[in-house]
Structure formats: structure tokens, C-alpha cells
Amino acid sequence: MIPGIGTLTQDTLWCFSQVKGTIEIGTTEADIISTVEFNHTGELLATGDKGGRVVIFQREQESKNQVHRRGEYNVYSTFQSHEPEFDYLKSLEIEEKINKIRWLPQQNAAYFLLSTNDKTVKLWKVSERDKRPEGYNLKDEEGRLRDPATITTLRVPVLRPMDLMVEATPRRVFANAHTYHINSISVNSDYETYMSADDLRINLWNFEITNQSFNIVDIKPANMEELTEVITAAEFHPHHCNTFVYSSSKGTIRLCDMRASALCDRHTKFFEEPEDPSNRSFFSEIISSISDVKFSHSGRYIMTRDYLTVKVWDLNMENRPIETYQVHDYLRSKLCSLYENDCIFDKFECVWNGSDSVIMTGSYNNFFRMFDRNTKRDVTLEASRENSKPRAILKPRKVCVGGKRRKDEISVDSLDFSKKILHTAWHPSENIIAVAATNNLYIFQDKVN
Amino acid sequence: MSAEVPEAASAEEQKSEHSMHPWSFQLSIPNNLEEMEDKVTSPEKAEEAKLKARYPHLGQKPGGSDFLRKRLQKGQKYFDSGDYNMAKAKMKNKQLPAAAPDKTEVTGDHIPTPQDLPQRKPSLVASKLAG
Numbered sequence: 083m084i085p086g087i088g089t090l091t092q093d094t095l096w097c098f099s100q101v102k103g104t105i106e107i108g109t110t111e112a113d114i115i116s117t118v119e120f121n122h123t124g125e126l127l128a129t130g131d132k133g134g135r136v137v138i139f140q141r142e143q144e145s146k147n148q149v150h151r152r153g154e155y156n157v158y159s160t161f162q163s164h165e166p167e168f169d170y171l172k173s174l175e176i177e178e179k180i181n182k183i184r185w186l187p188q189q190n191a192a193y194f195l196l197s198t199n200d201k202t203v204k205l206w207k208v209s210e211r212d213k214r215p216e217g218y219n220l221k222d223e224e225g226r227l228r229d230p231a232t233i234t235t236l237r238v239p240v241l242r243p244m245d246l247m248v249e250a251t252p253r254r255v256f257a258n259a260h261t262y263h264i265n266s267i268s269v270n271s272d273y274e275t276y277m278s279a280d281d282l283r284i285n286l287w288n289f290e291i292t293n294q295s296f297n298i299v300d301i302k303p304a305n306m307e308e309l310t311e312v313i314t315a316a317e318f319h320p321h322h323c324n325t326f327v328y329s330s331s332k333g334t335i336r337l338c339d340m341r342a343s344a345l346c347d348r349h350t351k352f353f354e355e356p357e358d359p360s361n362r363s364f365f366s367e368i369i370s371s372i373s374d375v376k377f378s379h380s381g382r383y384i385m386t387r388d389y390l391t392v393k394v395w396d397l398n399m400e401n402r403p404i405e406t407y408q409v410h411d412y413l414r415s416k417l418c419s420l421y422e423n424d425c426i427f428d429k430f431e432c433v434w435n436g437s438d439s440v441i442m443t444g445s446y447n448n449f450f451r452m453f454d455r456n457t458k459r460d461v462t463l464e465a466s467r468e469n470s471k472p473r474a475i476l477k478p479r480k481v482c483v484g485g486k487r488r489k490d491e492i493s494v495d496s497l498d499f500s501k502k503i504l505h506t507a508w509h510p511s512e513n514i515i516a517v518a519a520t521n522n523l524y525i526f527q528d529k530v531n
Numbered sequence: 532m533s534a535e536v537p538e539a540a541s542a543e544e545q546k547s548e549h550s551m552h553p554w555s556f557q558l559s560i561p562n563n564l565e566e567m568e569d570k571v572t573s574p575e576k577a578e579e580a581k582l583k584a585r586y587p588h589l590g591q592k593p594g595g596s597d598f599l600r601k602r603l604q605k606g607q608k609y610f611d612s613g614d615y616n617m618a619k620a621k622m623k624n625k626q627l628p629a630a631a632p633d634k635t636e637v638t639g640d641h642i643p644t645p646q647d648l649p650q651r652k653p654s655l656v657a658s659k660l661a662g
Contacts, residue, residue: 102660113659135658160661168616173609200606262603281603309599331599363579364589415574418581523660 093459094513095529096476098469100154102139103522105467115518117505121185121193124509127155127516128195129523130180134164136197136250138208152514152527159208161250164199176201182267184276186289194253196276200263203278205254205289214244259285259295266316272323279316279328286340298346299328299338314429315375325350327377327384333370335386335395353384353395355402365417365426373429378438379510385441387432390414392443392453407453407460410445412483412494425499436511444503447492448519449479465503465517465524475529 103113112133119128127139140158167176178199186194192209217239222228262280269276277286277298284299299316303309311332319325324340335353338346357366369389376385384395386403390411393403409430413420420426425446432443444450445462453460462479469476482491505518513528583589609615 104659104662115660129658129660131658131660133658137658137660157661160658168609168612170612173611173615174604174606175609175615177606263605306600309603312599312602331602361573361575363573363575364582365575365579415578417575417578418585421582422585521659 096463096513096515096526097529098471098474098476098524099152099514099527100525101467101470101522102137102525106521109521113521115505115521115523116179116181117183118507118516118518118523119183119185119195120507120509120516121195122187122510124511124514126158126185126193127507127525128183128185129516129518130163130183130197131521132177132179134162134166134178134180134199136161136163136180136183136195136206138193152512152530155525159248159250161206163197163204163206163252164202167201169201181264184267184269186269187273189273196267196269198264198267198278201257201260203256203264203267203276203287204252205256206250207253208248208250211247211249212243212245213241215239216242254289254292256287256292256295259287265314266328268316268318268326270318270323271321275323277316277318277326279313281312284313284316284326284328284346296344298340298344300345300347314372317375317377320377320379320381322381327375329372329375329386331371332367333372333388335372335375335384337397351397351400353400353403355393365421368421368426369417374431376432376434378434379436380438383438385432385434387430387443389426389428389430392432392441394441394455405455407441407451409443409451410449410481412481416494420499423499425502428502428504430502430504431506433506433508435508435513442506442508442515444506444517446499446502447497448501448503449481450503450506450517463526465519465522465526467522470524473529476526 103115106113110133112131112135114132115129116132117128117130120126121128125141127141129137129139131137137160138158139155141153141155144153163180164178166178168174169176176199180197180199182196182198184196186196188194192207195206195208197204197206216223217237219233219236219239220228220230256278260278260280260283262282264278264280266279267276268279275286275288277284278295279285279299282300282302283297285295286298287295299313301311301313311330311334314329314331316326316328319327325337326340327335327337329335333354336349337351337353339350340346342348342350357370372386372388374387377383378385378394382397383404384397386393386395387409390413391409392407394405395403417426430444432441434441439456440452440454442450442452448465449462450465451460451462462481463476464479477490480488480491481497482488482493487493501520503517503519507516509515515526517524517526609618
């Protein structure tokens with residue numbers, strides 16, 4: 083496994099670093115982590131959960147004394163981002179679950195992030211306060227107002243240091259723009275706009291304006307009976323502020339250019355892999371549904387995740403992906419039961435490492451997979467409390483498909499389908515990964531020699 | 532379905548050379564056996580057959596309108612807001628009040644508005660990740 087940066091000759095060994103969350107039998111639903119995201123420097127790591135809460139971890143400064151121990155992530159701030167609501171018109175509950183968090187690039191001392199549930203996007207400002215004004219004239223030390231008649235002298239308030247306090251405040255609320263459920267948000271490279279995508283529409287917002295948004299994609303048919311596909315994910319190009327892509331439930335990706343027209347219903351590029359009609363089955367369309375689409379950092383490639391594979395596409399070639407990686411092909415013979423227990427609809431995400439040389443995605447049984455695009459080697463690792471001794475090296479795992487099972491292998495039938503890793507994140511420049519395993523967050527780092 | 536498998540096996544036995552891998556059967560199959568073989572050889576098609584056996588009325592268009600529309604309307608639908616609030620209250624207190632009516636209940640004097648109805652309190656418990 084070639085590391086994301088540097089040496090081409092050594093394999094990367096991944097080690098356990100930290101785990102956040104409790105060990106519980108019977109997880110509280112609210113604690114299930116629903117999104118994980120590093121900020122642009124990797125200094126901060128944010129998680130969102132089903133209970134609408136956001137927890138931000140900050141990497142501690144590396145001390146000179148402990149050169150061999152990379153900075154650990156500790157809690158920096160936590161707040162309730164979204165609360166459950168009730169749509170009175172449709173008598174539908176609106177979940178508070180955080181679907182996505184996206185960081186804005188840092189422009190001043192404060193940090194900004196977007197968090198969204200099914201219906202509402204919010205811009206949160208996270209800032210530090212380490213000084214407090216003291217010596218007011220009109221207020222006493224407890225903040226109670228003083229009777230102006232009793233004041234005989236004036237003093238100048240001074241700023242005194244105080245214990246660091248991290249405050250999160252909602253700066254903007256972008257509401258009432260989505261009839262369907264928001265699945266994606268993406269900050270534009272112009273840092274002025276962002277998009278939010280639901281099942282049928284994509285809207286473009288300006289960060290400063292909350293009461294208006296532009297609709298840039300609308301695939302809702304005039305007659306809903308004719309509905310054949312929905313939007314599953316969308317993302318802006320990392321450098322070209324006019325370009326974005328969106329994926330569909332039919333396994334296709336469309337690239338749109340906002341310069342072409344105000345409404346980008348006509349795509350500029352259409353990515354689809356031809357399917358062998360003789361291979362078609364009832365499950366074909368369901369397993370081809372793309373659950374995540376991500377631009378490479380270079381902006382040259384896109385990666386898509388469908389139920390069984392991860393694919394890398396070159397933006398310059400629309401007729402097929404340039405690389406296809408099997409995540410867990412052994413599930414092909416389990417599709418019937420996976421359909422019955424709804425697992426076939428699980429939405430796995432995928433991520434690039436900082437140099438776009440390695441891609442990662444999750445699987446079941448708390449397994450996650452990494453694929454090295456250069457060496458074509460892959461590895462399966464597990465996020466489990468059993469491997470959670472500090473700096474313990476993770477042992478590659480293997481699923482045995484049939485026949486004789488070797489000692490360390492696990493058979494397909496023994497896989498725990500309730501332990502699914504849907505959300506992972508990779509530090510923008512280092513080999514540090516965050517893996518969400520239901521209600522626990524694991525942080526792994528590569529071995530420092 | 533189950534009758535097809537032994538038939539295919541016996542057809543395969545007649546072939547002179549074939550590897551042990553079940554999927555390689557497809558390479559040298561005479562046309563009239565092809566369709567039958569497909570069901571046996573492709574694991575996906577085998578799974579599909581299993582599903583159809585269990586749910587014979589499953590729609591012909593798998594990714595079609597019904598399925599997608601169910602996806603669009605995610606989330607539990609309640610009869611009305613009262614139903615919703617009742618459900619939330621039940622979740623919070625497993626025990627229903629025995630006799631004495633809740634003093635904060637809005638009854639009688641005026642028609643309750645959404646603001647008056649007891650709101651489901653959001654989880655004030657901090658995330659366990661922050662513990």
C-alpha cells in the first residue's frame with residue numbers, strides 16, 4: 083500500500099490512534115454518526131449524528147518532546163445544529179439527522195462550516211474567546227444593571243484573559259428551498275456560493291443571502307408517474323467555479339457548466355458505463371445507483387461509489403470509467419437477502435487521499451477498504467475495539483468466499499451487516515483517516531518510523 | 532427452479548473439458564441451454580430467481596416509479612400534528628399519566644396553536660463523542 087505522500091517503496095502500515103464514543107450494547111439511535119469531514123488544513127475534524135449534533139475535534143499541537151506521536155484529536159466544540167421539526171402541510175416528520183457537513187476555507191480567526199439535514203442548511207461560525215471585558219460602568223460584575231444615579235466615577239473597561247471558550251453560533255439559515263430530501267452540499271471554489279442538492283433539484287446559494295436561491299438543475303418530470311431516476315449526490319469542481327457534477331440512481335454522472343445556461347438541465351458531459359444486457363437482473367439498477375461522487379483533488383478525475391464497486395472516471399472520457407475496484411463482490415450472491423433487509427440501499431461514501439493515489443470506502447462488519455491506484459494493491463482493515471491499543475498496527479482482514487476458511491479469514495455468512503462503515507474521511511495532506519463505525523469514531527494514522 | 536439445476540449439471544457432465552469454477556460453464560454452452568444456464572451461473576440471476584420465488588408479485592420495473600416515489604417520501608407520515616406530538620410524548624415517557632390531567636394541557640378556552648402544543652424536546656444530552 084503506497085502512502086499518500088512520499089516513499090514509493092514501502093507499504094503503509096496503519097495504526098490505531100484514537101476512538102471516540104462509548105461501548106454500548108444497543109446503541110441510542112441519536113448517537114449514530116451520519117457524516118465525518120476534515121477541514122481544509124486537517125486541523126479540525128467534524129462529525130454529525132442522527133440526533134442533529136455536531137462535534138468538532140481539534141488536533142493538538144505536536145509537542146517537541148513526543149516527536150513520534152502525532153497530534154491527537156480532542157474535542158474542540160459541540161453544538162446542536164438541527165432539531166426535529168414537523169412539516170404540518172404534509173404531516174411528515176423532518177429528521178434532525180445531519181446528512182452532510184462541509185467546511186469553508188478559513189479566511190479569518192473563526193471557522194465556518196455548513197451543516198444540513200433533509201430540509202435546511204445552516205452556516206455555523208465557530209470562534210474562540212479568550213478575553214473578557216471587565217470594569218463596566220453601567221453593569222456590575224454579575225451583569226446586573228446599576229442605577230446610573232449611584233455612579234460617581236468613570237472607569238475604562240479593560241480586557242482580561244479568561245479560560246478559552248469556543249462558541250458556535252448559527253450565522254445563516256437557508257430554509258424552505260427543498261421539497262425533497264437534501265443529500266449533498268458543496269462549497270464552490272469561489273467561496274461565495276454553494277449548492278444544495280435534493281432528490282430532484284439542485285439549488286445555488288450565495289452565503290450572504292438566505293431568502294433566495296437559484297435552481298440550477300430540475301429533473302422533476304411533469305408527470306410523476308414518469309419518474310425514472312433521482313439525484314443521489316452532487317459536487318462542485320475543486321477549481322472551476324462554473325463546473326459541477328451530479329450522480330443518479332441509474333448509475334450515471336452528469337457534468338454541467340453554469341456558463342452554458344441558467345438552468346443546467348442539459349448536461350455538458352454524460353458519464354455512463356455501457357451495461358451488458360445479458361447480465362441484467364432485477365438488482366442491476368439498484369446496485370448501480372451511485373451513492374457518492376467525489377472530485378479528485380486535482381480536478382481531473384471523479385470517483386463514484388455504487389453498491390459493489392468504486393469507479394474512477396477521467397473527465398475527458400465519458401463512455402466508461404478508467405478504473406473499477408471491487409469492494410465486496412462476494413455480496414453478489416447475497417443480493418436477495420440484502421434486498422430483504424434493506425442493506426442493498428445502504429449509501430456508502432468514498433474518499434481520495436491527499437495526493438489522489440489511494441481511495442478508500444467502507445463495507446460491512448466494520449471493514450473498510452483502500453485501493454492504491456498506482457500499485458493496484460488493495461487492503462481490507464477493520465475498525466474494532468479489539469485492535470484499539472495505542473499505535474497497534476491494523477492487521478489486514480480477508481473474507482473467504484467459499485470452501486475452506488483459513489484461520490484468520492471470516493466467511494461471508496458470518497459478516498455482521500448491522501456494522502456498516504458508510505462514512506470515512508482522509509486528512510487533506512497526511513495519512514490520517516477518520517472512520518465512523520455506527521456510534522464510534524476511529525482515527526487511524528500510518529506508522530511513524 | 533430446483534429442477535433446472537440437476538439438468539444443467541448433467542448437461543455439463545457431458546462436456547469434455549470444463550474447469551471447476553461454476554461461472555466458466557457459460558463459455559461453451561449450446562444455444563438451447565444458454566437461458567437455463569444463465570440462471571444457474573450468474574449469482575445475481577440466481578438471487579433474482581430466489582427473490583421472485585418469494586415475492587411473485589414484485590413489479591416488473593424494479594427501479595421504477597413506485598420504488599423511487601417511496602424513496603422521495605422518506606420519513607414517517609403522521610395523520611396530523613396531534614398524532615405526531617402524541618407519538619413523541621409516548622416515546623419520551625413510557626408511562627402514560629394515570630388519572631390527573633397534565634396541567635400544561637391546552638384545552639377548552641381556545642383552539643391550540645402549534646406553539647402551544649408541547650414540543651418534543653431535542654436531545655439536551657451532549658453527544659457521547661464529546662465525553
